Amino acid sequence: MYQSRKILLLGSGELGKEVIIEAQRLGVETIAVDRYEHAPAMQVADRSYVVDMLDPQQIRKIVETEKPDLIVPEIEAIATSELIKLENEGYHVIPTARATMLTMDREGIRRLAAETLNLPTAKYAFADTYKEFVQGVQKIGFPCVIKPLMSSSGKGQSICRSVIELETCWEIAQNNGRVQNGRVIIEEFIQFDSEITLLTVRAINGTMYCAPIGHIQKDGDYIESWQPHEMTEQQIQEAKKIAKTITDELGGYGIFGVELFLSGDHVYFSEVSPRPHDTGLVTLITQNLSEFSLHVRAILGYAIPEIIQNTSGASRPLKVEEELDNYKIGGLEEALTVPNTEVRVFGKPVTTVGRRVAVVLAASDSTSKARENAKHALDKLNIQK
Numbered sequence: 001m002y003q004s005r006k007i008l009l010l011g012s013g014e015l016g017k018e019v020i021i022e023a024q025r026l027g028v029e030t031i032a033v034d035r036y037e038h039a040p041a042m043q044v045a046d047r048s049y050v051v052d053m054l055d056p057q058q059i060r061k062i063v064e065t066e067k068p069d070l071i072v073p074e075i076e077a078i079a080t081s082e083l084i085k086l087e088n089e090g091y092h093v094i095p096t097a098r099a100t101m102l103t104m105d106r107e108g109i110r111r112l113a114a115e116t117l118n119l120p121t122a123k124y125a126f127a128d129t130y131k132e133f134v135q136g137v138q139k140i141g142f143p144c145v146i147k148p149l150m151s152s153s154g155k156g157q158s159i160c161r162s163v164i165e166l167e168t169c170w171e172i173a174q175n176n177g178r179v180q181n182g183r184v185i186i187e188e189f190i191q192f193d194s195e196i197t198l199l200t201v202r203a204i205n206g207t208m209y210c211a212p213i214g215h216i217q218k219d220g221d222y223i224e225s226w227q228p229h230e231m232t233e234q235q236i237q238e239a240k241k242i243a244k245t246i247t248d249e250l251g252g253y254g255i256f257g258v259e260l261f262l263s264g265d266h267v268y269f270s271e272v273s274p275r276p277h278d279t280g281l282v283t284l285i286t287q288n289l290s291e292f293s294l295h296v297r298a299i300l301g302y303a304i305p306e307i308i309q310n311t312s313g314a315s316r317p318l319k320v321e322e323e324l325d326n327y328k329i330g331g332l333e334e335a336l337t338v339p340n341t342e343v344r345v346f347g348k349p350v351t352t353v354g355r356r357v358a359v360v361l362a363a364s365d366s367t368s369k370a371r372e373n374a375k376h377a378l379d380k381l382n383i384q385k
Contacts (some may be wrong), residue, residue, distance in 0.1 A: 004029045005300070008066055009055065011074030011276040012041030014346040014356065015276045018284070018292040019074065020044050026296065031066055033059075038349040039345065041074070042205050056082035063091060070094055070299055074275055076104045076150060077232045094299045095202065095252025099274045102250065105149040106185045118247055122261075123188035133170050136186040145187040148173045153197040157219060190268060192261040196229050197279045199291050200243040200256045200305075202296040207244055210287065210294075211309045212236070214367075223273065224374070225279035226367050231262065238267040240384040246272050255280075255295040278356075279315075285342060285361040286313035290378060311340075311363040314370040316378040318358040320351040327351055327383055329358055334380040339363060357383075 004027050007247040007289040009016050012034035020030045020041045032045035033055050042048035042188030051058040056079040062126035063086055065069065071083065072094045081144050083107035102108040109127055125136035126149075137144055137160060146169040148156040170229040173184045195217070215222045231239070243258040246269065250256070257277025259270040280291040288308040289297070295371040297304055318329065340363040348357050358381065364372035 007070045007072050008068035009072050009074055010078050012039035016041035016074040017044055022292045022296040028179055040346045042118055045220045053078050073100050080104050087225050095254045095274050099250035099252055103274055104294055107149050113246055113269050119242055121269050122190050125186045126183060128183050130170055140186050140188050142265050143189040145189055146173050148183050149185060160195040181196045190261050190263060192263045194262045196260050198239050198243045198258045199259050200247050201294050201298055201304055202247055202253050203304040205303040208304055208307055209240055210307055213279050222279050224316050225282050226371050227282050234265055235262055235267055241267050245369060250274060253298045255291050281359050282313050282315040285363045286311055292331050312367040312370050313363045314374040316360045316374040317356040320355050320357055320383050324351045327385060330382045330384045331380040335377040338373050338377040341373055
């Protein structure tokens, strides 16, 4: 009988689905775990479990039952303290349990970047109470960005522009993050020219980088990404330096989504995810090895060959603006007539406000044309009740 390695994926969204597919192509046994049934990655995994991802005992029970070779977190909201214990007992957490813990909330990674590694970042303050929040905003100044410490895809994020918006921004952060009534970060609003993701791969044969990915966010969640994003050589070198510094500190193998702000010749560190990044979905159509393929190869201990960008490309997610228990995606036939365009449907069982349910991928000989085609195809899609 063929003896395969086993991956336990903690978090089973659309990014995890692509990780599972790539792992299976290399003969890996896959188990998907999430807080709800029929999550995208569960649809393609060998087995799946539904648990409270923040319950350490439920996570431990699955790990001890399955005894995976690799534990692969795909989301932030996981019982990271238990992952540290499991790692100390000999289980292999990707990239490391410490990296997962540090990047789970924004305070740990921001303090590491700014105070330990001296990387350039926006000014920031933290608050547990509304009084501390008001004091923090006064310290940072208007406008400022308000975020819950633990969230993803922009949930709970807002921009506070004046005193009259203080209470509203506080309530958004308290009610819409992964943890209710939690600690928040107040960030300086940097007047940046653009923001990018520099996908950084740590593998057995060193550190490599994908071409920079430009993206546009709304309310903290991406609405468009493209590759490559035009940068000066000075900016590219500074971005790589920042990315290598933070990923070397976090350690382990795998892909890291390093988010950066570009402002003139300056590059500022924003955030890092020790896993595939949503803006990196564009690599499914642009590169010889997508971010998911790179991640799986690296965590399995395989060397990464040269990363080649075959074409320019763009991505646009399809989002739903209401909660629906039953829905269909219409317009697929029309969207797929756009040249060099693909649509990936995630298969999420239900929707919430702002939830991504599919993504359009477009390739072209120029980034501008790819972006145009992606928008054209997205405009043909619709949500049917």
